[in-house]
Amino acid sequence: MTEAQIAVEKENLRRYMLRLRDRQSVGEIEQKSQDIIDQVLHLHEYVRARGIACYVNKDSEVNTRPLIRATLDQEKRVLIPVVKKGDIELFYSEIKDLGSELAPGTFGILEPKPENVHPVSLDTVDVMFVPGIVWDREGYRLGWGRGYFDRVIKNLPQHVRSAGLAFNMQLIGKVPRDQFDVPVDIVVTESRVIRCRQ
């Protein structure tokens, strides 16, 4: 397959999976999200972590808010990704409170309001949660199609583990890959913890 064919294939899969994911009821999403987060809170990587980097969920994504709240309650560091219009790279900003510091950012995803931006290096955390629409058991993923997280994972400090949160329905046999795609270390669904790179 050419790069262009891979890109078309990725786009079709994203659209297909978003439709499927959107068909779940609010109750289903909440129950499965709780099951996913409960497993995350017991991962040794998480338990040992001084802090995490985590996006705030949108639409029918796995609800990451309980994870962010639990982490703040344990007084671990929480970093949230920030994307500035026109930039090809994102950066991370520390938050202390989920309720008051955030507002919709460039892509409508919640991120720190300008007055609450405190850039912090990923060196200070031990687990980074990466958003994704489609996943496979080797940790490959389709995100929003801008390559932001491929760049982040590629440059991740050695000690930081990368993890995806997904509903079982979002797992497929093999995600189409191009030269820039980088897999995550762990994928957690409502019924499984998949360790991708042994």
Ligand SMILES: Nc1ncnc2c1ncn2[C@@H]1O[C@H](COP(=O)(O)OP(=O)(O)OP(=O)(O)O)[C@@H](O)[C@H]1O
């Ligand atoms: N490190 C990189 N350097 C240059 N181009 C890149 C890099 N990473 C990704 N790209 C390009 O960015 C575009 C989007 O990549 P891709 O479709 O893999 O996005 P994605 O993984 O779904 O998005 P994201 O990582 O933002 O969630 C592709 O054209 C890809 O080739």
Ligand SMILES: [Mg+2]
């Ligand atoms: Mg990619």
